[in-house]
Amino acid sequence: MTAALSRRDLLRTGGVLLVGFALPASALATPSSVPRAKTVDTTEVDGFLAIHQDGSVTIFCGKVDLGQGLRIAIRQMAAEELGIGVERIAMIEGDTLLTPDQGPTVGSTGVMKGGVQIRQAAATARQALIRLAAERQDLPADQVDIVDGEVRPRSGEGRSFGIGDLVGEAGFNLKLDPKAPLRPPASYRVVGKPLPRPDVPAKITGRHVYVHDFTLPGMLHGRVIRPPSVGATLTSVDEASVRPVKGARVIRLRDFLAVVAETEWDAVRAAGLLKAQWSDSAPLMGHAAVRDAMKAGPFVGRDTLVNTGDVAGALEDSDAKVLRAEYFWPVQSHASMGPSCAVAEVKGGSATIWTASQATHRFRPAFAAMLGLPVDRVRLIYLDGSGCYGMNGHDDAAADAALLAKATGKPVRVQWSREDELGWDPKGPPQLLALEGALGSDGQVTGWRTEMWLPKATAGLPNVPLLAPQSAGIGQPMGLITGLINQNGDPPYAVPAVEVTVNWLADAPLRPSNIRAPGKIANTFAVEGFFDELCVASGLDSLFGRLRLLRDIRAIKALTRAAALMSWRPRPAPNPIPGIGRGIAYVHYKHSETYVAIAMEVAVDRDSGKITPRRVVCSHDCGLVINPDALKLQIEGAIIQTLSRTLLEEVAFDAKAVTSTDWASYPILGFADIPEIMVDLIDQPDLPPLGGGEAAATPVPAALANAVFDACGARLRTAPFTPDRVKAALPPPA
Amino acid sequence: MPATPPSKARTKAPSPASQRTISLSLNGTATVIAVTDPNQPLLYVLRNQLGLTGAKFGCGKGQCGACTILIDNEPARACQTPIAAVADKRVTTIEGLGSVKAPHPVQAAFIAEQAAQCGYCATGMVMSSVALLARIPKPSLDEAKRALSGNLCRCGTHQRILRAVMRASGSAQP
Structure with a gap:
């Protein structure tokens, strides 16, 4: 960053930013000025934040708020370190001229990576501000703190400086210090508070400026x-x-x-x-052919993702009871x-x-x-x-x-x-999984095999190929983007022998892209649905069957809390009282991130095949909670959207094109079918914050399928769970 | 798929008769609008001619409710309402209810419940809720669900929206 920038330069660039539209009225500050030659270097404090003379702050955030609440959460993270209120912070998001490249806003990384990076920049800035103020007063740095936007001696004696008085508009010219100390969670004043999101009033009053x-x-x-x-x-x-x-x-x-x-x-x-006039073209297989086509190939490879213990031995053991099942997830929009x-x-x-x-x-x-x-x-x-x-x-x-x-x-x-x-729109790709599980004579799961059929993402492809250049004949790198769709294909339980393989398909039926919790929704559906099948085969309660194979206290906590909130009483499925069922499912997202347990109660009408979700409880541990209210809403949304995807959604297409192109042919869940949802946050103030946007989506289909089985004995392994599929899966009446 | 083909009636070239104006009450203000095509949906006139962008284009088919407005206090889909149809009517848009600084009580309830994620459906939800509460001041949860059944939300904000409706009605919230 150039050291000397005039006020005029700053305002001029600020003017460019604001031309042509009025920024939405908001309770929070909006950027008053933006340095023209602003750095977007992710190793520079100035890349991420600017402190203005009036003590207000602008954050430059490479991640964007798509409705998930980053606009308040990241402000809170920065405000905490800087010792100011969120109302003093303006935020610019996703502008290639002004914001550092923090990676795309995908994979539930907004807070976990984007927010953490900005928090570290703010912590570095805080150290610099304290140092500057301490030097001016001849005090040791540990005798100075930032409170309410002022750098003050901790003793209360002596001079205070506004944070805007210490650093000019030229900025810090300081490398982001990855080791700059963070405020201890016990002292948090802003993080952890359910502060309202700044964009909601304008959205509700019709004044928010969308693209x-x-x-x-x-x-x-x-x-x-x-x-x-x-x-x-x-x-x-x-x-x-x-x-x-x-x-x-x-x-x-x-x-x-x-x-x-x-x-x-x-x-x-x-x-x-x-x-x-257009040429004739009929290159598509039609949605009804997708499932069979996934096993037919063509394939571009096969990988073994997990291989522990003697899986073949466990599955071939003549004393073992072996279960096999296939799970399928369709193309979705x-x-x-x-x-x-x-x-x-x-x-x-x-x-x-x-x-x-x-x-x-x-x-x-x-x-x-x-x-x-x-x-x-x-x-x-x-x-x-x-x-x-x-x-x-x-x-x-x-x-x-x-x-x-x-x-x-x-x-x-x-x-x-x-x-x-x-x-x-590019579509969520289809997924097919075949599972095998062996039960020993004591009902323990002795071996597990998951075989997946998935479209293979093209290595190194930077982005989903775009329609406009493709139709205009302008060259672009071609290939498939899917997101990381092969994760969570193995059971999160202590099973002595596990094998997960994936058969990589050369293509997808329709142009694919990442869709919320890529792949993990279908994989968790299969793994947690099939695990429930094993519990049923052993005559085990499905909560107890899980708990006895878990060694991770955070997992156990999530499952037991969700079960307790659902007043879970141990018994095997199905429910002796037919028509009503409960199910539970668990995920440790990507085996390394958020822990989620979902318990669900449903009603199933045997005659119509209609499933009615009645109650959902979600216990959710994503480490440090930045904003509990915004997080709860994300989780509620993930649950409702995934219920919709599970109950209703499959893209229909014929040989030519997609045919489900309106809300009548591609219905989504409406108010009539919204269950009561309770979100139970397990805050872990001393642990890093993890993602809140995706993980809660992943156990939803399995919890629902397990509840449907409990209600009526119908085991659903293909989404969407249409009434016809429910009726076809019903056991004959006793 | 091709872009939505407008209905035949709407694609008629402007006739001399269409070089006219219509009068209506818009958000409580007597308003005269120059009409180039009487078949142009009200939604486009609101958004592009009058700068009232709170009503959103969601489907153009009356299936999603993102463009919900009130015509003579009844909820209507602005994408399905030809501009000529609102002559001499009272039209209320989201902007006519309240503002960020002075929100309408229903808007205040939505804000208190933080009942928006992306918010694209939010203004339509508010308009349908206002119409419901004018008709039934203390709706049951099922009545609220029914009244909002024509409004779709993809982010899954439904529970918050229902709470907001209940809050606005002064009833216990779900």
Whole structure:
């Protein structure tokens, strides 16, 4: 960072940031100024925070708040170390010019990695502030503390300095110290408090500025016309067909076809009027064929992920009782409420893209390559979109807008339709698992084998290939992105012999991307569903069956607390009183992160096959809790969304394209089926904070399946749990 | 899939008769709107012509409720309402209820319950809740669920939203 920056420079750049839209009114500070030559170096304190003369602070956060509450949680983490209130902190998120690259906002890493990094920057800043104040007063540093934004002698005697008086706008010029001491948890004043999220009032009153609401002067509205089938090429376009819409233009770049117009409604009308001919194309297998196709290949490899003990011996032991089962999870959509939207401006050899991307830094080179610009001339700025839960259509809409902005020389806003979003968002990939388990004569699990069939993510591929460059014939690295979908395929219990293998498929049925808790939802469904099958075969209560094979106190605590809150009474399943059932499931997320136990009570109607979740209890240990209220809401959301995915959701597609493109054909859970949910947080103030966005999703399908079995004896191994599947799985009436 | 084809009626070119204005009461203020296409959905007029962006485009089909507004105090889908249909009506949008500094009691209840994650569905939820509470001041939980059944939420904020409705009604919260 350059040492001397004038006020004018600062304000000028601040003005660029704010042009064209009003920042939402908020109880918290908004950035007053931003240094023009600000560093984004992750090893520099100045990369992450700036202290202004008035004592306010701006945090530059590479992670973004997609609705999960980082906007308050990360403020709390920084405020605690800096000794100020959260209301003094402004936060800029996901701006490639201003925020350090902290990695994409994926994998439940917002607090665990992003927040922890910023906390360390704040702790380093705190040490520097204390040092500066101590020097000025000739006091030892340990005699000085920061309280309420003032650096004061602990004795109360002597001079205080405002934190803004000690460091000029030029910043700290200080390396982030990974060993800078953190405040002890016992002294926390801000962390651990259920502070309200700063964006909620504006969201509730309709004043929050989403990317959908962002405008620029002279902006055109664009609509991209996707082909009627995946892979179809554009054979002809009748440009005259849009003439009834005054000012509408057709933009064609090979198979990338769009209309632009001065108003959004004109763009919608023109897109409806445009006549185009496309080649025949029918490259898809159709959703009904997915499961069988996963075993047929083609394959690109096979890996053994876990191999302990003599699995073959355990499974072939003639005294053992061996169970085998297959579990299947279908292709699913992120199914965001708002179809994706973005705004782009390409002029003077540079580009600015306002996008709801979870990964502005990650996508920056892809946008530069697509636009033929150097990376440093491309800026992606995060603005809130509709919740995405993995990469939905936001990045594609941003690419659409960027290509159209380049083609027209004007700022362009692209808003996808409902059909675009459900039809063309990259999808959560399907998963197939075969499980084998051996029970010894005493009912102990002696051996376990999981075999998975999964699409293989392409090594080194930086991002999901985008639709716009692909259809426009602009080269980009191709391949598959799935997230880490092979984790949690082994039981989290003390089983003496375990083998997990994965057969890697060369392709996925539809373009894949990461979707919330990638892979772990299906894997935990299989592992915890199958473990329940083993408990049933042994005549064991499913809580007791788990507890006796657990050695980790945090796991035991989560399970017993959830069970106690559900008033669990030990007995084997199914329930002697039919129609109502309870189930339990547990995960240690990625075998290294958050511990979650979920207990669930359901009603099952044997005649209709309808499942009604009635009560859900979730005991959740993600280490240090930063904001219990925001965390609880994340967990409630993960549970409800995963109930929806488990009960209702499968993307339907034929040989040409996705056919489930509205809320009637791709239904999600509504108010009528929302159970009572109780979230039980197990705070661990002395342990590091872990993720709260994903882990709670993963035990939901197994807890539900186990509860359904308990209620009616139907063992469900294929999602979604449709009434037909329930009825088909019912045992004959006694 | 192709972009949503607008219905035939909506794609008609503006006729001379459409070069007109309509009058309505918008958030309590008598308002005259220049109409270029009487079939243009109210949602686009609100968002792009009047700067009222609180109502969101979610589906364009009346399936999700993200664009819910009140017409003569009844909840309606702005994406399904041609602008011509609100002539001489009373239209209330989320912006007409209250503001960040002075929220409507239902908005205040939503804020108190922190009943939003991404928040994209939130304004529609508030509008449907206001309509419910005007009709049934003390709804049961089931009545609240029914009244909100046309509003979808993907983040899973339902329990908070129901609590907010109950809080606003002065009833015990679930």
